[in-house]
Amino acid sequence: xxxxxxxxxxxxxxxxxxxxxxxxxxxxxxxxxxxxxxxxxxxxxxxxxxxxxxxxxxxxxxxxxxxxxxxxxxxxxxxxxxxxxxxxxxxxxxxxxxxxxxxxxxxxxxxxxxxxxxxxxxxxxxxxxxxxxx
Numbered sequence: 406x407x408x409x410x411x412x413x414x415x416x417x418x419x420x421x422x423x424x425x426x427x428x429x430x431x432x433x434x435x436x437x438x439x440x441x442x443x444x445x446x447x448x449x450x451x452x453x454x455x456x457x458x459x460x461x462x463x464x465x466x467x468x469x470x471x472x473x474x475x476x477x478x479x480x481x482x483x484x485x486x487x488x489x490x491x492x493x494x495x496x497x498x499x500x501x502x503x504x505x506x507x508x509x510x511x512x513x514x515x516x517x518x519x520x521x522x523x524x525x526x527x528x529x530x531x532x533x534x535x536x537x538x539x
Contacts, residue, residue: 406447406448407447408445408447409447410428410443411443411492411493411494411496413491413492414430414441414492414494414496417432417433418430418431418432418433418441419431419433419528421440421531421534421535421538422534422535422538422539423445424442424466424469424538425462425465426444426445426446426459426462426463426466427442427443427444427445427463427466428442428443428445429441429442429466429470429534429538430442430443431527431530431531431534432527433519433522433524433527434519434522434527435519435522435523435524435526435527436506436507436516436519437500437502437506437507437508437513437516438474438477438478438480438500438501438530438534439498439499439500439501439513440470440474440498440499440500440534441497441498441499442463442466442467442496442497442499443494443495443496443497444459444463444495446459449494449495450489450493450494450495451487451489451495452487452495452497454495455495463497467485467497467499469538470499470534470538471483471485471499473534473537473538474499474500474501475501476537477533477534477537478501478530480501480502480503481503481504482501482502482503483499483500483501483502484498484499484500484502484512484513485497485498485499485500486498486500500513
């Protein structure tokens with residue numbers, strides 16, 4: 406079975422880049438620089454489902470994106486998580502956090518759904534990430 410992006414991830418995000426293993430996505434939420442990495446392998450639910458080589462590659466790509474968010478946006482803290490409670494496809498969140506953001510110090514999920522997202526800002530973030538990651 407070929408890789409296909411889960412419909413919820415496709416609806417909630419914008420594509421940023423294709424990395425070596427993962428598709429890099431950006432949530433359409435102007436409150437946080439919130440990226441999602443999705444390994445381009447079919448039928449993955451949890452991190453331990455990745456073959457060892459892919460797991461190491463995913464780790465390297467999470468590190469790359471984490472550094473890009475820290476450097477580009479000056480995040481005070483980076484949250485990295487692979488939950489999968491609502492979307493069963495393996496995906497890894499890398500989120501830049503700030504002491505003044507809408508959810509601080511709690512998880513971004515406590516901020517509730519974004520209302521009237523500033524898509525121009527999100528698009529600017531996407532281009533900045535594309536430029537930084539290359």
